[in-house]
Amino acid sequence: MGYMPKFFSYRAANTLLVFVGLILFFSFFTPRHVFVDPRNITSLSKLMPDLGIVALGVGMLMICGEFDLSVSSVLPLCAFIFISLLKANISPFFALGIALGSGALLGFLNGIITVKGRIPSFITTLGTMMFWRGILYVGSHMWPIGLRAYLPSGSVFERIFVGKIGGVIPVQIVWFVAFGAVLGIILHLHKFGNWIYATGDNREAARAMGINTDRVKIICFMIVGVLCAFVGILQLLRMETFACTQGIGFELKAIAASVVGGTFLMGGIGSMMGIFLGAITIQILENGLILMRVPVFGISAFIGLAIILFVILNTYIEKRRAR
Amino acid sequence: MVSIPVSKKSEESLVKMVNIHKWFGKVHALKGVDFEAKHSEIVGLVGDNGAGKSTLIKVLSGFHLANEGEIYFEGKKVSITSSSEARRLGIETVYQEQALAPHMSISRNIFMGREPVRSLGFINKKVMNEESMEALESIELHLRSPDTLIAMLSGGERQGVAIARALHFKAKLVILDEPTIALSIKEAGQVLEFIKQLKKEEIAVVFITHNLYHVFPVAERFVILNRGETVADVKKEDTSIEKLSELIIKELSTGKAVSK
Numbered sequence: 101m102g103y104m105p106k107f108f109s110y111r112a113a114n115t116l117l118v119f120v121g122l123i124l125f126f127s128f129f130t131p132r133h134v135f136v137d138p139r140n141i142t143s144l145s146k147l148m149p150d151l152g153i154v155a156l157g158v159g160m161l162m163i164c165g166e167f168d169l170s171v172s173s174v175l176p177l178c179a180f181i182f183i184s185l186l187k188a189n190i191s192p193f194f195a196l197g198i199a200l201g202s203g204a205l206l207g208f209l210n211g212i213i214t215v216k217g218r219i220p221s222f223i224t225t226l227g228t229m230m231f232w233r234g235i236l237y238v239g240s241h242m243w244p245i246g247l248r249a250y251l252p253s254g255s256v257f258e259r260i261f262v263g264k265i266g267g268v269i270p271v272q273i274v275w276f277v278a279f280g281a282v283l284g285i286i287l288h289l290h291k292f293g294n295w296i297y298a299t300g301d302n303r304e305a306a307r308a309m310g311i312n313t314d315r316v317k318i319i320c321f322m323i324v325g326v327l328c329a330f331v332g333i334l335q336l337l338r339m340e341t342f343a344c345t346q347g348i349g350f351e352l353k354a355i356a357a358s359v360v361g362g363t364f365l366m367g368g369i370g371s372m373m374g375i376f377l378g379a380i381t382i383q384i385l386e387n388g389l390i391l392m393r394v395p396v397f398g399i400s401a402f403i404g405l406a407i408i409l410f411v412i413l414n415t416y417i418e419k420r421r422a423r
Numbered sequence: 424m425v426s427i428p429v430s431k432k433s434e435e436s437l438v439k440m441v442n443i444h445k446w447f448g449k450v451h452a453l454k455g456v457d458f459e460a461k462h463s464e465i466v467g468l469v470g471d472n473g474a475g476k477s478t479l480i481k482v483l484s485g486f487h488l489a490n491e492g493e494i495y496f497e498g499k500k501v502s503i504t505s506s507s508e509a510r511r512l513g514i515e516t517v518y519q520e521q522a523l524a525p526h527m528s529i530s531r532n533i534f535m536g537r538e539p540v541r542s543l544g545f546i547n548k549k550v551m552n553e554e555s556m557e558a559l560e561s562i563e564l565h566l567r568s569p570d571t572l573i574a575m576l577s578g579g580e581r582q583g584v585a586i587a588r589a590l591h592f593k594a595k596l597v598i599l600d601e602p603t604i605a606l607s608i609k610e611a612g613q614v615l616e617f618i619k620q621l622k623k624e625e626i627a628v629v630f631i632t633h634n635l636y637h638v639f640p641v642a643e644r645f646v647i648l649n650r651g652e653t654v655a656d657v658k659k660e661d662t663s664i665e666k667l668s669e670l671i672i673k674e675l676s677t678g679k680a681v682s683k
């Protein structure tokens with residue numbers, strides 16, 4: 101096989117091409133090349149991991165054939181649990197553990213309702229999204245809660261999640277890469293990853309071969325829940341405030357990121373590298389367009405267009421691969 | 424008396440189903456069916472749509488539980504309550520469309536759910552690839568790479584991969600549910616060759632079909648079902664393709680059971 105066909109045989113290849121293309125385009129065409137300005141790059145690497153980390157989990161869940169729309173409610177709910185525990189004078193590390201555990205529990209609920217109730221996860225998580233949002237609004241009275249009263253500035257805890265390495269590199273981007281690497285290793289090298297693909301690609305075959313597809317799905321839902329809780333706390337620390345509007349819109353953006361990364365809505369197809377690049381690509385697209393002074397409210401038009409073009413491209417490539 | 428172990432073994436029953444009844448609500452799908460397969464025997468299970476072939480086999484592979492009747496495997500009475508229970512006994516079922524995941528590689532399909540692992544559950548890709556190729560070679564299926572996606576294979580090759588998987592995991596009985604139904608003539612011929620290889624490996628095969636012309640060249644015995652009853656159980660040397668098809672047509676027109 102020559103280099104070119106071999107390159108294109110990787111599912112993430114076209115996402116990588118668009119990714120590089122966008123970076124070049126914005127580097128040249130943003131006013132005063134502000135896209136590659138260190139300040140822009142730093143702020144991007146602080147902001148991108150928020151959606152990025154959620155998308156890694158959502159993409160993996162999509163490979164096993166399910167959706168999670170509840171991320172935009174699980175995320176602020178876990179952040180609320182975290183700050184409420186801080187308020188109650190509980191150590192931040194312990195509070196983190198409980199918040200992550202709550203995320204896992206909320207994911208577990210999504211999973212168990214979906215597989216035991218035999219209903220599409222689109223419906224389950226649409227329901228839980230609205231349910232938890234309601235609970236959160238009532239519980240928090242929709243008031244923002246400042247962090248500073250409960251956690252002094254510059255604590256070790258804070259530096260682990262939102263500090264800067266060597267005063268330059270935001271830790272968030274390191275977390276994003278680390279989660280991508282760990283989930284990528286699980287998905288592509290571990291037997292559990294094989295079960296995820298099998299569950300999404302042909303559930304009947306997977307079951308006939310003795311894979312507990314229900315358990316695979318539930319675990320994937322739980323991974324999404326934990327990642328949401330993590331991001332909820334990350335955002336809270338960065339903004340130094342809890343806001344009940346945290347994470348709104350993430351549910352569809354995370355799916356968009358996965359799709360741009362070559363994940364199929366039907367499940368069974370996708371790669372962690374693709375999801376990772378997809379999550380960065382749509383955020384770079386957004387950032388670049390803003391820097392090019394495209395009206396902010398018009399940005400979603402471009403993102404929508406990009407998603408459709410990507411799916412057409414991916415479908416075309418998948419057809420060629422199967423030939 | 425001198426015993427000849429090999430021939431004696433081949434006369435022994437591997438699986439025996441006795442007086443199997445299955446109801447689906449008010450529908451009496453199996454009305455006391457007897458079915459037997461001997462060691463390394465190829466049995467053709469023939470009948471028209473709705474005759475009860477699939478129901479019978481689903482009872483044997485643990486998908487359905489019979490309402491009445493007994494199953495004996497290697498002489499011992501067993502109750503097969505799940506597909507993993509069937510597999511533990513050595514019964515592998517290959518379904519036409521449900522056997523493989525199309526967007527996964529050959530080796531990942533062969534080892535689906537039973538991946539060879541190093542420590543901590545990480546897949547040992549080298550072992551997986553080597554053993555996949557060995558399994559394919561053992562049924563004379565020569566494919567280029569274990570990394571090829573199933574979607575890129577022909578229908579016959581896909582059946583081959585599923586059959587090789589059953590062989591690799593030391594099945595004693597392989598049930599093939601309509602393995603030739605969606606295949607071209609050439610591909611169907613290829614599948615028949617795979618089945619002969621299974622017999623060489625001393626594996627019993629139950630070949631389910633409604634196409635006598637596909638099953639006749641390879642099977643040694645034929646069991647014909649009609650409306651939930653066994654209407655014939657004959658050895659190949661005692662019958663012919665004409666007689667068998669006549670039997671099926673006759674049964675369909677009169678609806679009366681005729682014993683052999």
